[in-house]
Amino acid sequence: MSDSNAPTKTISDFEAKLAQADKSVASFERDDRSLFHIVRSFLRTNPTTIPTLVLIVSIAAFGLIAPRFLGPGALSTVLQQITVTGIIAIAQTLVILTAGIDLSVGAILVVTSLIMGNMAVNLGVPLPIAIGVGMMFGALMGWLNGVLVAIIKLPPFIVTLGTLSIFTALKLWYSHSESIRNADILEKAPGLLWFGEAVRFGGFKLTYGTISLAVVAAIVWYMLNRTAWGRHVHAIGDDPDAARLSGIRTRRTLISVYALAGLICGFAGWVAIGRVGSVSPISFDTVNLGSITAVVIGGTSLFGGRGSIVGSVLGAIIVGVFNTGLSLAGVDDYWQMFAAGTLVIIAVALDQWLRRASQ
Amino acid sequence: MSDIEPILKARGLLKRYGTVVALNGADFDLYPGEILAVIGDNGAGKSTLIKAISGAIIPDHGEIAFEGKPVHFRSPEDARNAGIETVYQNLALSPALSIADNMFLGREVRRSGLLGSLLRMMDRGHMQKFAREKLSELGLMTIQDINQAVETLSGGQRQGVAVARAAAFGSKVIILDEPTAALGVKESRRVLELILDVRSRGIPIILISHNMPHVFEVADRIHIHRLGKRIAVIRPKDYSMSDAVAIMTGAMQPPEMVEAMAG
Numbered sequence: 001m002s003d004s005n006a007p008t009k010t011i012s013d014f015e016a017k018l019a020q021a022d023k024s025v026a027s028f029e030r031d032d033r034s035l036f037h038i039v040r041s042f043l044r045t046n047p048t049t050i051p052t053l054v055l056i057v058s059i060a061a062f063g064l065i066a067p068r069f070l071g072p073g074a075l076s077t078v079l080q081q082i083t084v085t086g087i088i089a090i091a092q093t094l095v096i097l098t099a100g101i102d103l104s105v106g107a108i109l110v111v112t113s114l115i116m117g118n119m120a121v122n123l124g125v126p127l128p129i130a131i132g133v134g135m136m137f138g139a140l141m142g143w144l145n146g147v148l149v150a151i152i153k154l155p156p157f158i159v160t161l162g163t164l165s166i167f168t169a170l171k172l173w174y175s176h177s178e179s180i181r182n183a184d185i186l187e188k189a190p191g192l193l194w195f196g197e198a199v200r201f202g203g204f205k206l207t208y209g210t211i212s213l214a215v216v217a218a219i220v221w222y223m224l225n226r227t228a229w230g231r232h233v234h235a236i237g238d239d240p241d242a243a244r245l246s247g248i249r250t251r252r253t254l255i256s257v258y259a260l261a262g263l264i265c266g267f268a269g270w271v272a273i274g275r276v277g278s279v280s281p282i283s284f285d286t287v288n289l290g291s292i293t294a295v296v297i298g299g300t301s302l303f304g305g306r307g308s309i310v311g312s313v314l315g316a317i318i319v320g321v322f323n324t325g326l327s328l329a330g331v332d333d334y335w336q337m338f339a340a341g342t343l344v345i346i347a348v349a350l351d352q353w354l355r356r357a358s359q
Numbered sequence: 360m361s362d363i364e365p366i367l368k369a370r371g372l373l374k375r376y377g378t379v380v381a382l383n384g385a386d387f388d389l390y391p392g393e394i395l396a397v398i399g400d401n402g403a404g405k406s407t408l409i410k411a412i413s414g415a416i417i418p419d420h421g422e423i424a425f426e427g428k429p430v431h432f433r434s435p436e437d438a439r440n441a442g443i444e445t446v447y448q449n450l451a452l453s454p455a456l457s458i459a460d461n462m463f464l465g466r467e468v469r470r471s472g473l474l475g476s477l478l479r480m481m482d483r484g485h486m487q488k489f490a491r492e493k494l495s496e497l498g499l500m501t502i503q504d505i506n507q508a509v510e511t512l513s514g515g516q517r518q519g520v521a522v523a524r525a526a527a528f529g530s531k532v533i534i535l536d537e538p539t540a541a542l543g544v545k546e547s548r549r550v551l552e553l554i555l556d557v558r559s560r561g562i563p564i565i566l567i568s569h570n571m572p573h574v575f576e577v578a579d580r581i582h583i584h585r586l587g588k589r590i591a592v593i594r595p596k597d598y599s600m601s602d603a604v605a606i607m608t609g610a611m612q613p614p615e616m617v618e619a620m621a622g
Contacts (some may be wrong), residue, residue, distance in 0.1 A: 041511070208602075226478075226483075227478075227479045227480065228467035228479070228482050229414070231460055231464065233455060234453065234455060234456055235464055238454055238456065239453055239454065243453065243465075245445075245447055246451050247464075247465035247466065305453070305454075306455045328447060
């Protein structure tokens with residue numbers, strides 16, 4: 001402002017002119033109607049489109065390369081292989097939606113299956129109690145991650161890198177680095193193997209574990225999309241300050257996300273026993289990165305706030321399709337890792353592009 | 360000349376941060392149905408004043424009375440529950456969520472019956488309908504886009520959604536923090552009209568702004584803050600913008616306060 005009234009006058013004139021301008025207050029018309037923008041906004045609102053297309057194309061491609069791939073045997077194998085990774089990917093999706101990451105999921109899974117196995121097989125505890133205690137410990141470990149992230153305010157990467165080491169040490173200490181053999185489980189607690197059983201139609205084999213993956217996915221999808229809690233999880237990942245100012249109890253919600261992820265990992269611990277038939281303290285050491293790979297390929301953003309459960313399950317299936325497909329095509333194993341890596345990079349690049357579109 | 364009671368009144372607010380005195384016995388009065396602008400130089404303590412009123416900080420001393428009753432807000436939620444809504448400068452919207460989701464963020468409505476109580480299912484139909492109604496009331500939208508993500512909106516549209524959210528839930532006072540600061544000329548224009556529209560619904564507004572033309576255009580009274588205190592309250596038609604700035608910076612002796620809004 002200067003000393004005279006002149007600027008005021010000028011501004012008034014200017015504003016008077018403006019008063020003749022379009023009076024409709026902030027209408028919601030969009031002017032970006034080019035094909036390019038339509039595709040981009042469609043992909044943004046339907047993030048599972050791309051993983052769905054990739055899945056269909058890759059199944060078709062591997063079917064052409066190795067016709068055996070389309071047989072019921074190979075497809076059953078894919079689903080069996082991705083069951084545990086898929087369930088862990090659901091837990092991972094929850095955490096990544098809050099713009100976090102959980103590197104300790106695999107360790108939690110192994111600790112809980114060791115607890116279940118040890119209690120049911122070695123200590124003779126009734127099966128439901130053994131499983132309940134195992135899952136409780138899963139939730140407890142997740143809760144610890146959540147407290148460190150939400151209350152102590154440490155970066156999730158560092159927290160879960162630390163708890164990954166801690167839980168790994170605990171599992172080796174608890175198990176004395178010994179496995180629980182399949183024969184012992186069959187004899188004392190066959191219920192631990194229940195998720196390995198399967199319904200068969202034709203040559204197709206669908207394990208209860210895979211069915212449980214679908215059930216867990218449906219429950220978590222419902223929680224994320226149909227409850228207030230789910231909206232809060234998205235909002236926290238999107239903009240934590242905005243979420244707090246909107247009256248969301250961000251710390252409580254964050255802790256609940258990590259605890260629920262831990263609980264799901266605990267459940268996956270039970271499914272994993274059925275999958276491999278025994279409990280080994282050194283199994284499932286690739287499931288951490290496998291779950292992150294599945295989540296990212298499924299279109300969930302590592303920056304939080306956007307993503308989907310369906311996408312993560314599709315992502316897990318895509319990785320399974322590539323692994324089984326490549327091995328049926330007679331390609332060496334390391335190319336499976338090469339393919340997964342390439343998919344991850346493409347998926348993240350795509351996410352960046354979609355995010356830029358939102359600015 | 361008027362004996363209308365202020366809806367929101369503060370007396371002798373004091374807030375220290377270490378050795379810095381941010382509020383030094385500040386008074387504040389907001390009357391029903393008015394737009395009160397709060398202006399002050401950077402560091403004058405106006406944002407501390409607003410935070411005290413909106414519950415974001417707790418003053419060391421002093422009283423705040425809302426609708427004639429003393430209140431002690433311990434958090435922004437307290438203030439909001441009492442009916443004081445704040446639209447923050449960064450808007451507190453979640454860009455990836457839809458307009459409807461954002462309007463109900465933190466106060467989602469559940470379905471009735473078991474679906475709501477046991478399964479905690481949200482009543483999305485009701486929330487979308489309500490959001491659409493509220494936005495239409497304020498002339499803010501064409502109908503079909505209530506599920507559009509907020510990130511696809513322009514700055515002015517987002518401001519519109521944030522103001523509509525503040526006005527939609529039976530609030531008694533709305534605090535707007537620099538609503539036009541990030542906007543272009545045309546969008547500012549629309550937001551100012553929106554502010555007048557909200558006032559015409561009888562909701563008093565506290566407008567914090569650096570933009571003198573905007574303040575002088577919409578405010579009924581102007582609260583001038585200087586050195587942690589209210590040093591003057593003026594009516595925009597009695598003074599020029601340069602006078603206001605002179606009072607704000609200490610270059611001019613503050614006039615007597617204007618008590619009521621009508622005149």
